[in-house]
Amino acid sequence: MVSKPAPAFRRSLLALCAAALASGPLLASPAHADGRTKEPVPPATMSKVGGDRLGVPGTQVQPEAGTPPLPKLTARSWIVADAKTGEVLAAHNAHWQLAPASTLKMLFADTVLPRFEKNQVHTVADSDLSGMGEGSSLVGIKEKLSYTVHDLWLGVFLHSGNDAVHVLATMNGGVDKTVQEMNAQAKELQADDTHVVSPDGYDMPGQVSSAYDLTLFARSGLKNPDFREYCATGSAQFPGDYTKDKAGKPTKVRGTFGIQNTDRLLTGADGVRRYPGLLGVKNGYTTNAGNTFTGAAERDGRTLLVTVMHPAAGSSEVYKETSALLDWGFKAAPTVQPVGTLVPTRSAAKANAPAPDPDTKGPAQATVSGTSSSHGMWTYAGIAAGAVALIAAVVLLVRRRRTTPALTLPDDSLPARPSRRK
Incomplete structure (x- = not known):
């Protein structure tokens, strides 16, 4: 015969099971039977x-009369914002910390792009290309060849070249220093969801960002003319190796090869419609x-920013969902109410902070509105004199109590006092 658990034990067991089921790691990615x-x-x-509202899971949107419905989307996280006003028109899990992939290169550009002149030349050493992850996207940089900074940034933006990132990071003082500066730049931009481990966006433990933060990076970068030039360039010629003569000996003529921007919404490649x-x-x-993308588009004087992170499988899905959100944003902008805002940099927020209210000053610093300084001085003098007189009276009263014998009066002769009970 099997005995039944006691009621108290059953309750404890059920509570333990409920706590286990509610724990984050178990709910995050359990496996199906297949x-x-x-x-x-x-x-x-x-x-x-x-x-x-941006910190609440799920879709956040506040439509008004005439606002079109949102398109059907599969992305884990996305956001639509007005680049000029900073208004967030709609969002879905905007602050969910996810792997950013090469969209993190926007933060790399925000950090390093202002450091070097475009015509500066760098000769690549073997060590410049060390430490890149297996299977990294490469533009085709070779050791012992020279490249201008302009060439290297074309490699970063057009071909998402991790080799170009590592060369620029080396010029900037090394990968570790660049990572530290990128994290500092993220903090300055109030991109608090972001933690950089590798400057090129290669998958690394602990490396995360969010749709909100990636949008901040894009908005910041687009204020830089060079950033705008590089990200809008569809194709370019990239320096190659030196050509060889018929005998197989290198000449002084350096060849080039074509590179095309991997942003399909810009180029219209691989069956993706080029976005106007x-x-x-x-x-x-x-x-x-998975696939990540941040795009900016302008129409009728309005510039929208859209970030889409990890939609359903399919390399073109991220572009389809970005296009759908841009279309929605341009139609909805006149009527939809914002659900949040893209914050300014920490420095700008501090500089624009309101000055302390004079009314909150201490009594010694306060001024009486509508009175002159001399009048205020005499007012304080009068208050001080009154305070001194009051203190003197109290002292005198205490002395009298100490020197005058207490009078014993019958109860009915005591003066009446109001009750202190409440």
């Missing part, structure tokens, strides 16, 4: 930078991140 991994879920609470008015900005793909 071995597939279940879709992860966003945290219950996320950063509220830019507005409380697109300004850039950056696409990416890694195993952990």
